[in-house]
Amino acid sequence: MTPIAPGATIGILGGGQLGRMLSQAAANLGYRCHIYCPEAEPPAGQVAAGVTTAAYEDAAALDAFAAAVDVVTYEFENVPARAVERLAGHRPVHPNAGALAVAQDRLVEKRFARDIGAGTAPFAPIDSPADLAEAIAGIGLPAVLKTRRFGYDGKGQVLLRQAEAGEAAWRQLGASPAILEGFVDFAMEISVIAARGSDGAIAAYPPIENRHVDHILDRSLVPAPIPPALADQATEVAGRMLEALDYVGVLAVELFVVGDAVWVNEIAPRVHNSGHWSIEGAETSQFEQHIRAICGLPLGSTALRGQAEMHNLIGDAASRWPELLREPGAHLHLYGKSEIRPGRKMGHVTYVRPPADGDG
């Protein structure tokens, strides 16, 4: 692939904080960014050269967007597949539509993980109350019933403890195609952020420990305190996925540590909240890495600058900014969202402890 040279314009579907940090990283390398999203005044638009405000179903707006950019990427996996297909008729789109399709459907995702030889929780497709009863009998309880599509941050899922509550749970989720997953009594949640370049090169950051509160990521710590064999196993899973998907860009793989194995929970075909620490904590941030990959540039070093820790600022926590600015070593990031809402990701703060501190 001929590189897309600095000066070119990168089109980004979605205008949230991920698009914002992608735009900032792209600007460091001399690229312009053009944001496409239906919402007015997207946070990413504040740092981008261009913004299109239009629906993902607006064919004319999509075509005009494609004409205005040199390459297309996206910041969230629920972008409609038809929009991506339309854009791909005009311009390269990374990651590709196949990767997006896998990430958009929890059943396809789990089957994909199994197919590349990765462990997962036991799972079964659910299209009816009868399916559910059968799956509960096979998998056991507790188990988690999840919609196949459009779930995030714990939305679209219900924990089942009793078989008789199953049908109500399925109706609560809209009686739509679902998946039942065995409840995983994990020791730790981790993620691997890995990238594949257009030349096939793969580079991964060390696995990250993730701690959630109310199903939303609260803290990420890197490197995750796990044995090297487990870290290798997790990194290999991410690498096999990148190759199987013929992927270009950054991929996030969330996994559970279960005994001496890692099980795939889900994947995100994009930069990921659990990789934000890389802005200060790694030689190359996940955002620059993604830009490098989709523009056909060589991948950058994923070496750590130290032990890093990222705390999300959710809702009111963002009002802690005055104290965070006084704290030495706290690297504050606010996303330019005008309205604070409960559960809304408003910013994050990163701490990096240099390896020279004695325990590197």
Add this chain to the structure above:
Amino acid sequence: MTPIAPGATIGILGGGQLGRMLSQAAANLGYRCHIYCPEAEPPAGQVAAGVTTAAYEDAAALDAFAAAVDVVTYEFENVPARAVERLAGHRPVHPNAGALAVAQDRLVEKRFARDIGAGTAPFAPIDSPADLAEAIAGIGLPAVLKTRRFGYDGKGQVLLRQAEAGEAAWRQLGASPAILEGFVDFAMEISVIAARGSDGAIAAYPPIENRHVDHILDRSLVPAPIPPALADQATEVAGRMLEALDYVGVLAVELFVVGDAVWVNEIAPRVHNSGHWSIEGAETSQFEQHIRAICGLPLGSTALRGQAEMHNLIGDAASRWPELLREPGAHLHLYGKSEIRPGRKMGHVTYVRPPADGDG
């Protein structure tokens, strides 16, 4: 001063790479930026929430700009004083007009340096050929004749080796108010980047060694390899200047190392090319530091992350980007300028060697 809270809009006069990197740093903290400059398609506009394209003499445009922003700063010292005065009638402007006036006139600047007790080359004001003859007799040759105003990157100055060439040199510079400075046989050129907050707190980075080629900064290295006593002397000069000017923001002081003393060469009331390494090389970049100061936030840590080196990419050197992207540890910055011109600053690259490497 009540802090200007994240979410507010920062107005920046000037749309070049300094405004661009200021905008990026401001966005990290959740601010919007609005660029004001006469040139179309400014590099800073690619990463800013708003752009006004208008002359610095356009009163209506200045008033509308003031109404759209919460605080005003600038990225270059040759912004017309009247524009700053007009804006200051509506909104806080940092650094203040007094600091700008000192930096805009080499004679006022040198007298200011002398008044706060700093060393300088011998100098004399030149308003006529007679002044020049007298000054040459007093200061000796070689000496440098400089216009008092609008000089940068070696422009507006002539090296004088023979007294009889003086009048021609003065006419070559437009027969405008000038200054004659004794030629300084320096051991090293250094700079101090220091900031003063609205609370009066001062924070300086360690002195930086600067190497010029054709009067344009080529490389900066930090910490400058000078004895601690000299570093202290240089840092104290910057601190006295910040206090004397009642300054808020980042100030750059360029100095010559002459024997066991430092002499002030010039000051820039803004972020400075010799501080670009701080993006990766310091806990807080000079750009974030300036934003913190002008918004009334506490200053950040100026601690180094290692030994840092910044190489400017001037003109054609920017076409080295493919090789720089392959180089581990090279942090590439390109400024989004569409046209490469000789002598034009197109980007820079920063290397940081961790202190753990053995010689920190």
